[in-house]
Structure formats: structure tokens, C-alpha cells
Amino acid sequence: LHAPCTVLTLYWISMCKMADADSVYTVSRVSAWRGGSVTIPCFYDDIFKTHVKYWCRGRQWSSCPPIVHSDSPQEGKVSIRDDPDQQVFTVTINSLTAGDSGTYFCGVNISGGSDVGDHVSLSVTDGKMSVLQTVCVEFACSPQVGSCSSTCLFEWTERSL
Template structure:
């Protein structure tokens, strides 16, 4: 087993809480960190704190609080994971943090994560930490490693790891391709199933970046596609409606003009006939006077 995975499982077995170990994020960005816990901790309050160890660190957010701000926390007992999201990161956020679980009448348990925020590129990043796929299909994740030349892997948290030479991950076909020109390794998972939903991570040396993959049923995706098509039709229909209204207005104006044209012609003819009658009357009068 990979040493990194072995360390992860060892710590999880000792404390009942586990998370990623080292993350480096560029200033101004955000990060979501998953914290996993044993089934026995489902009813317990979870928290995120900053400090040297879990017994003396300063809590920032708790799962029993609805406070939202720069740091937010959300517990998912069904999946036995709580997630912490930190936004608008600054270099002052660099420190040692803990995923903690409150234990009544005893010392709290937790796992440590080291977070470093830098002005320069982080050395390991992804476009987005939330990726969605469809069962039976495939998903791809691009892990940017920049100038980080260390060994690169793709791991499933609680499962195994795969490298560029691997062809599968926990029995699922996987392809890992290193794009050296763009300094990216691209992970493609194929033949997806609903059970593949979960947290994974990109790793380059000791750095890790977590990625959550959600696999939906084909019907769900088909419904989503139809909703997107309907939305597009409605948007296009609005433009078509205005175009039709413009055409109708032009047509009505043209028709109205055409209707007025015979009236003007009749008025013109009537005027000409009146003038002619007046001229004939004038001539007849002159001829009578001469006689």
C-alpha cells in the first residue's frame, strides 16, 4: 500500500477522525476541507479550530452554530463527514488547523491539517473541487502541479491510490495522463457507478487537494438536460416574440399605408374632376358672353 495512504488509515484508526494533511492555496482563493469521522461520532458536535493541538486550539466554527462568514462548516452524518470552507484566503491564514469532535467528559479527538497560503502559485490546484458525472459515463479532473516535480497520485479517501502507470482505482478503470506542457496531470475515471460518489484527492509529493465527485443517475441527468433545453428555448422564444411583434407592427403600418393610398388617389381624382368642371364652366360662360 502507498505510504501516504497507510499514514492516512493509521491516523484515522487511532483517533476516529481523519482529513488531508498538507495543503497550499494561493492568496485570494478558497478551499473546502473534508473531515471524516467514525460512526460513533455521528451525534457529536464537530468543529474547526486553529492551534498547535486539538486540546488547546481556538474553535472558529461549530456544527451546532448557524454562523456564516469567512469560514463555514456543514455536517453530513449519513456520509460521516463534515466539511469546512474557507473563503478569501490571506497569507495570515497560514497555520495548523484541526478537524475536531467534542467528547463529553473526556479529551476531544481530531486530526490536523497544515494550511499554507502563498502569493505565488500553490504548487497543486484544481479548477473546481465539486465535479458531477453520470453513472455509466466518465469524469475528468485536471490537477495543476506547476513546478512541483514530486510524485503525483490520485487517491480515493478511505480507498486506494493510483499513479500514471495505474489502470484502475478500487476496481474502477482510471487513466492518468501527464500533460508536461501545461504542467497538469489529467485523471479520467470511466464506467462510473453511484457508489463512486465521494471524496478524492490529487497529490503531488506531500501536497494534497481534495475533490468531491457526485455520480447521478442517467434519468436525473436527462431531466437536467431537458430543463436546460427548455430554459434555452424560453430565452430564445423571448427574442423571437419581440421579432414577431416588430414584423407585425411593420406589416400593420404597411397595410395601413396601402389602405390610405387609394383614398388619396380618389381624393386626387375628385379634385382634378372639380377643377376640370370649373374650367369648363368658365369657358362656357365666356363663350355665352361673346355671343
């Protein structure tokens, strides 16, 4: 399955990933400006619609303390929202600082088993940066065939703070 390329509220660099069945997947890298906000999508398979989703920070999945959970979403610096109908949960980080740069994980809690998730690298920057803006004009999944496809437009731009 191919992971979709998704528009974020800011500018980002994405490398679409391959996703296995029964998985969670997100973009590979996100770049955003200091002081701004970023929203990161975490896509999941149908079997995880009723599971608790979470967002954590750490270099390794095994040592990644959760920051927010979908069963107790918070408002403030970091918030999480689950949309089971679209099979995506989004995490928004506000008031970004250089200290927010690092590796994060989108996770799904599996009671009595190993959690599943995917990682994303966030880079918070000042000044100018070259970015790849991605606009997906179509995204479709076929459960019968077991595949997803997306049509995306890409544009390199230079932005300054």
C-alpha cells in the same frame, strides 16, 4: 484503516494518514492561493454521527480555540457543514490571506470525555506553485472487515495566479 485521498476545490498536497478505530482524520497539508477559497474534509467514524463537530486553529490541540461548530454553522469567512450519512464534515475558508496559513484541527466533541481530532497544515501562497492534484475514482469501506480502500490518480502540475 487508510484515510481517503479527497479532491478539494483548489490544489493541495496530501499525505494519506493511518486512522485508528473511533477516530477523526483529514489530509495532512493543504496549499491554496491568496484570495481564493479552500474546502477541507474531516472524516469520522460512525459512532460520532450525532456528536458536535468543530474547527479550531492553534499549534497544539490543548490550546486550540474553536472557530465554528456544527451545531451553529456560520456563513462568511469560515463555515462548517456536517454530512452524517457520508461521515464527513467539511470546513470552507473564503477570501484566503497569508495570515490564514497555519495549523488547524478537525475536532469532535465528546461529552464527559476527551475530544478527538486530527490536524492539517494550511499554506496560503502567491504566484506559481507545484501541486499534486489527487482524484479519487473509488472509495469503499467495509464495516465487517474494518477497513477502507481508495483508488486515486495523481498528477503534478504547475499553476500560476
